[in-house]
Amino acid sequence: NAGVTQTPKFRILKIGQSMTLQCTQDMNHNYMYWYRQDPGMGLKLIYYSVGAGITDKGEVPNGYNVSRSTTEDFPLRLELAAPSQTSVYFCASSYRTVFLQGTDTQYFGPGTRLTVL
Amino acid sequence: EDKVVQSPLSLVVHEGDTVTLNCSYEVTNFRSLLWYKQEKKAPTFLFMLTSSGIEKKSGRLSSILDKKELFSILNITATQTGDSAVYLCAVEAIQGAQKLVFGQGTRLTINP
Numbered sequence: 001n002a003g004v005t006q007t008p009k010f011r012i013l014k015i016g017q018s019m020t021l022q023c024t025q026d027m028n029h030n031y032m033y034w035y036r037q038d039p040g041m042g043l044k045l046i047y048y049s050v051g052a053g054i055t056d057k058g059e060v061p062n063g064y065n066v067s068r069s070t071t072e073d074f075p076l077r078l079e080l081a082a083p084s085q086t087s088v089y090f091c092a093s094s095y096r097t098v099f100l101q102g103t104d105t106q107y108f109g110p111g112t113r114l115t116v117l
Numbered sequence: 118e119d120k121v122v123q124s125p126l127s128l129v130v131h132e133g134d135t136v137t138l139n140c141s142y143e144v145t146n147f148r149s150l151l152w153y154k155q156e157k158k159a160p161t162f163l164f165m166l167t168s169s170g171i172e173k174k175s176g177r178l179s180s181i182l183d184k185k186e187l188f189s190i191l192n193i194t195a196t197q198t199g200d201s202a203v204y205l206c207a208v209e210a211i212q213g214a215q216k217l218v219f220g221q222g223t224r225l226t227i228n229p
Binding site for chain 1: 121123151158159160161162165205207216217218219220221222
């Protein structure tokens, strides 16, 4: 099992450029999440998904978009990159049953370090 | 607004010392509190706490939750240089999607 994988590991963007951060999990988890971590800070939730075709906003969604067409993949799109989006981005996944029993922890990918200049 | 505050923000100790990291929270409809260890990359799970007063242990690490006073502590005994990391506390409210609110983390440095 690879767990949660993210690509790329590093990226430098110019202001106004767009890009997609890829996230894939092979644990058949239904829940997936995108976080950003600014230097010296904890993680903040950007978007999450409770299953294929269902996404919702987290704490800091502005400037980002997501889609979830399959259980495995949860890409994060930056349309017009801004310096404020310089951060480390983590994707995570977890498994929750329909009746919220058997709470599982979130498993994190290795992160993508993004710099916007 | 849900909030998690960790203290201290930074801690430097010598190998063999015992450390206590603190996490206080304000959250509507508390469900669980989680501790993660973050070295250079992704956070790795340590503990999940849902009930007051029940200590969870894993080797030299232990944690306990106080739901009345709204805090948790993470203890590390006989620290080793490999314990150097950022320790993150996160709280989950009762919702469908396990949305976690993270504290800012405590950076722990263990000197030989």
